[in-house]
Amino acid sequence: MNNPPVxxxxxIHAQSRLRIMATLAAVPRGDALVFPRLRQLLGMTAGNLSTHLSKLEAAGYVEQSKTFSGRTPATYVSLTDDGRAAFNEYTxxxxxxxxxE
Known part of the structure; x- marks a missing residue:
């Protein structure tokens, strides 16, 4: 007997957002990745990554914090607790x- 579809x-299901979530889920809770490193790991353009991060942020799954290192701006990206829970539920x-079956 088949169960209803899960x-x-x-x-999360869009390929790029799934890759973002999986990458950020590997980062320990409380830590974050700097935007250029995340972009490098995923092989995405800055614009494409920003678009997908905005959708994930609107859903409450990721947070971006902007800071400065001297005069250079830096953006850090991490999963929220809701994002971690949503990714665990998705998997x-x-x-x-x-x-x-």
Whole structure:
């Protein structure tokens, strides 16, 4: 008997946003990645990454903090607690979907 399909969070499900979430989920809670390092890890353009981060931020899944290192601006990106919970739920639902026979 098949169970109803497991809903996957559409905010996370887009390939680029899923890659962002997976990368940030590997960062320990309380830590953040600087924007250029995240961009480098993902191989994304700054504009594309910014667009996807904005959608994740609007959902409450990531937060961006802007600061200065001397005169140079720096943007740090991290998962929120809600984002970490949403990613854990997404991966749980995906495993359930893949194991459903």
């Amino acid at each position: 809903p996957l969070d559409p905010v 749980r639902a995906l495993h359930e979907l893949l194991n459903d």
